[in-house]
Structures are given as structure tokens and as C-alpha cells.
Amino acid sequence: MTVDVEDYFQVSAFENHIPKEDWDRIPCRVEANVDRILELFDSKDVKATFFTLGWIAERYPAMVRRIVGSGHELASHGWEHVRVTEQTEAVFREDVKKTRGFLEEIGGQQIRGYRAASYSIGSTNLWALDVLADEGYQYSSSIVPVRHDLYGMPEAPRFPFSAANGKLLEIPVTTLKLGRRNLACGGGGWFRLFPYLFTRWTYRRVNEKEGEPGVFYFHPWEIDPDQPRQEGIGLKTRFRHYLNLNRTQSRLERLLDDFEWGRMDEVFLK
Numbered sequence: 001m002t003v004d005v006e007d008y009f010q011v012s013a014f015e016n017h018i019p020k021e022d023w024d025r026i027p028c029r030v031e032a033n034v035d036r037i038l039e040l041f042d043s044k045d046v047k048a049t050f051f052t053l054g055w056i057a058e059r060y061p062a063m064v065r066r067i068v069g070s071g072h073e074l075a076s077h078g079w080e081h082v083r084v085t086e087q088t089e090a091v092f093r094e095d096v097k098k099t100r101g102f103l104e105e106i107g108g109q110q111i112r113g114y115r116a117a118s119y120s121i122g123s124t125n126l127w128a129l130d131v132l133a134d135e136g137y138q139y140s141s142s143i144v145p146v147r148h149d150l151y152g153m154p155e156a157p158r159f160p161f162s163a164a165n166g167k168l169l170e171i172p173v174t175t176l177k178l179g180r181r182n183l184a185c186g187g188g189g190w191f192r193l194f195p196y197l198f199t200r201w202t203y204r205r206v207n208e209k210e211g212e213p214g215v216f217y218f219h220p221w222e223i224d225p226d227q228p229r230q231e232g233i234g235l236k237t238r239f240r241h242y243l244n245l246n247r248t249q250s251r252l253e254r255l256l257d258d259f260e261w262g263r264m265d266e267v268f269l270k
């Protein structure tokens with residue numbers, strides 16, 4: 001079970017509408033939402049992995065310590081949500097190094113995992129996996145083996161595979177194999193779009209038929225139907241971001257009840 005800790009205005013879909021210079025002027029909702037998630041996980045006795053932005057950790061160190069103090073794994077989501085496809089190797093190295101060091105300092109635990117902003121590692125920038133291994137990360141969950149307009153590497157394996165000469169484990173988010181195509185169904189917009197029973201069917205299939213653990217992700221803003229609405233965004237972005245926000249929490253509760261969940265490091269790193 002994974003959470004990508006960022007606020008609603010930091011998503012890649014809004015990057016042309018809300019410049020980074022404005023971030024500090026927008027009231028954050030992430031802390032209250034993370035606290036609700038911690039309460040929810042506690043009530044279901046679930047431990048999870050929180051891929052957290054350095055930018056957020058710098059402003060909410062007490063929240064980061066509450067995540068760690070509740071028994072969850074703290075992991076890196078990069079400093080300020082720049083897609084890896086927009087970074088040179090040197091800039092990427094600096095980003096993942098700084099974020100890892102900072103999170104370790106704030107959280108007081110070793111940072112082993114990384115997830116790229118908007119799953120932006122794929123066939124054009126696989127060098128990023130070597131950089132992650134070099135910088136001390138042990139796993140990444142940054143490749144989605146699907147064909148999608150914004151991300152994806154359809155030819156990548158659907159289940160964890162070794163990268164960077166065996167020094168890094170890449171753990172893709174769960175997909176469903178339909179004929180020759182893979183369908184993304186590991187969380188985010190898909191979880192809000194399809195009825196809950198579809199998600200349950202998918203995860204059961206992965207667990208029982210394929211004998212593999214599933215990887216699910218969501219964002220704190222997805223359980224926050226009262227977040228301010230962004231003006232001027234396209235119809236597709238509006239649909240993807242705001243669809244069924246009021247249903248996420250109850251669907252999550254069912255998902256937490258129906259399966260046994262754990263932290264990425266405990267499930268995948270032996």
C-alpha cells in the first residue's frame with residue numbers, strides 16, 4: 001500500500017497552470033489529509049509506504065515524524081515533483097540525493113525507496129535506475145508497464161524485476177493483462193473511475209491466479225472533495241483530477257478490509 005505525499009496543486013496535470021513560485025502562497029491541505037490517512041490506516045491496522053516530496057517534508061517535518069512514528073515506511077518522491085523526463089542525469093542525481101538525505105535527517109530512518117513524479121521513468125531514461133542505485137536507493141516504483149498518453153513503458157515486466165546490475169529492484173504498480181495489452185489499475189484515477197468491485201477483482205486475480213503481491217497507490221488530495229477547484233484546465237484534466245473524489249475514502253476502506261497490506265520494504269525486500 002503506497003501513498004504519494006504531495007498537495008493537490010503540485011500534480012503534473014496542473015504544472016502549466018500553477019507555477020512553482022506560487023506554491024508557497026497556496027494554503028496546503030496535505031497535512032490534514034495525511035492525518036486522516038494515518039487515522040484510517042491505524043483503524044485498519046495497516047502499515048504502508050509514503051513516497052514524500054522533499055518540498056513537503058521541509059515544510060511539515062512534524063507530519064513526516066508522525067508518519068514514521070506510526071510505523072510506516074518513509075520513501076522519496078523527489079524534491080518538487082519534476083518529472084525525470086524533464087531532468088538531465090546530473091540534475092536528477094542532485095535531486096534524489098538531496099531528497100534522500102533530507103528525509104533521512106527529518107524521519108530518522110533509512111530511505112530505501114523512490115517513486116518518480118508521474119511515473120516518469122521509461123525506455124528513454126532507464127539510466128535513472130542506475131543513478132538511484134548509485135545514490136543508495138534499494139528499490140524504485142517508477143515504471144508503469146502500460147501504454148498511456150502521459151507515462152508508461154508497455155514492454156516492461158509487470159512484476160518486480162532487477163535493474164542496475166542487480167543493485168536495484170523496480171517494483172511496478174499493479175496492472176491487469178487483457179489480451180496483449182496491460183491496463184493500469186493500481187490506483188489514482190482508475191480507482192476513482194471504475195466501480196470498487198473491478199479493483200477487487202483485479203487484485204484477487206493478481207494474488208490468486210498470478211501468485212504476486214499487488215501495488216496500490218493514492219494521493220492525500222484524492223480523499224479531499226473540498227479542495228479548491230482549479231480554473232482554466234482542460235476537460236480531460238478536470239475529469240481525471242476531480243472524478244469521484246467523494247467516493248475514494250469509502251472505497252479505500254473496503255480495499256483495506258478485503259486484502260492484507262504492508263510496507264513496500266517489508267513485502268518486497270527480503
Ligand SMILES: [Zn+2]
Pocket residue numbers: 004006077081116117118
Ligand atoms: Zn506525484
